[in-house]
Amino acid sequence: MRNIGIKNRRICPQWQCFSDLALIAAEKLLDNLTWNKEDIDALIVITQSPDYLIPATAIILQNRLGLSKSTIAFDVNLGCSGYPFGLHLLGSMISAGGVKKGLLLVGDKSASLNDPLFSDAGTATALQFDESASPMYxxxxxxxxxYASIMKPIGGHREPFAAHHLIPSKDEHGLLSWPAxxxxxxxxxxxxxxxxxxxxxxxxxxxxxxxxxxxxxxxxxxxxxxxxxxxxxxxxxxxxxxxxxxxxxxxxxxxxxxxxxxxxxxxxxxxxxxxxxxxxxxxxxxxxxxxxxxxxxxxxxxxxx
Structure with a gap:
């Protein structure tokens, strides 16, 4: 625990998804910016905690936020490196000229009671075109x-979830773990x-x-x-x-x-x-x-x- 350095964590109730956190963050940010939702051209969601396998969580949040049907909305499956990647994606879209205002919603629901490391959080970032802005590098x-250093091996098409994945096993310290x-x-x-x-x-x-x-x-x-x-x-x-x-x-x-x-x-x-x-x-x-x-x-x- 000394090497981990964590004293407190945030754990959502079971019913709450990452998208619920991102929705709250986005609504507060938009209220503070006083942006017209009709002017938002792009919505990028970076998460590994989607509401469903399909459709994309960004599509669902586009509707929940009341954004225009012309808004570009898509997911990116990235974890801890995701924020710089998201800034680059949205910044490039704005730089290309097709997007004037965009939202980047980033985070995950990754906490569990058995793991002392991860917490749950959702964030919202807004970018808009400014011809006088400094370059981003x-x-x-x-x-x-x-790829195998950090992964969830069960639940995708390579190894779909099955009944035997519900059976736990004990490690040498007597701690329970599950295949998923x-x-x-x-x-x-x-x-x-x-x-x-x-x-x-x-x-x-x-x-x-x-x-x-x-x-x-x-x-x-x-x-x-x-x-x-x-x-x-x-x-x-x-x-x-x-x-x-x-x-x-x-x-x-x-x-x-x-x-x-x-x-x-x-x-x-x-x-x-x-x-x-x-x-x-x-x-x-x-x-x-x-x-x-x-x-x-x-x-x-x-x-x-």
Whole structure:
């Protein structure tokens, strides 16, 4: 537990889905922005906790939010790396000229009483076209060779769920597990994260042409304390530049980066201009890093439901 570094987590009631959390977050954000829903051109949902196998959760949320039928709506199946990927997708659509305003809904319902790591969260981010905006820089990567490091092997078409998957087994410590449980190869994920992320961060800084001192805040996916502290120390980053929500919220999958900004940097990001480096990494294996200037952002207060 010392290496995990989590004291509190958020666990939804059984009836509540990720989409319910995302809906609440999106409605509050839109109210604060006073956007006309008819003007929203795109809705991207990044989650590994869909309401159903089909249809896409984004299609359902497009209707629940009361968005126009002309709104582009689709899902992306990504976990802990998902936020930078989502920003790149929506930003590229806006840059291409077909989208003026868009919503990015990110998060998962991944908590369980048997797992001390994961929490439930849903977030909403709004982007709109601004011809004077600073460029956003991205470095996005995938390594499918490590797909088995974090996976749920049961329930897809490769191995459909069956009655025998309901039968638990005991490990050497007497703890029960089920075949459909999440498989997480801790040593493999630790090695991947601590070796890959520092290099990716350094490479992107070099590409952008800035040094670490020029970045106001580094916001990493909140994996666990050992991983995050190893990354920070390898990059020689001061603690005050690397905000964290791990202890109080746990690992909220793709929601950790926007959650950390909301909880720790809300006042700073709403007042003035900050250069932010974000880095998400995990399932896939996949990792994404971006450098973005954020100026006078709208960050509604955290909602606890």
């Amino acid at each position: 991205f470095d996005l990567n995938s390594d499918g060779e490590g 449980d999440l498989i997480l190869d801790g040593p493999s994920v630790l090695s991947f994260s601590t070796q890959t992320v520092p290099v990716a961060v350094a490479d992107l800084l070099a590409y952008v042409g800035v040094d670490a001192d020029s970045i106001d805040y580094f916001i990493f996916h909140q994996a666990n304390k050992l991983i995050n502290e190893t990354i920070r120390k390898k990059l020689s980053l001061p603690i005050e530049k690397v905000p964290t929500t791990l202890a109080n919220f746990g690992n909220t999958s793709s929601a950790t980066i926007p959650l950390t900004m909301t909880v720790n940097l809300s006042e700073k990001l709403q007042n003035g201009k900050n250069k932010i480096l974000m880095s998400g990494f995990g399932i896939g294996l996949s990792w994404g890093t971006c450098v973005i200037d954020i100026e006078s952002a709208m960050l509604p207060s955290l909602i606890e439901v």
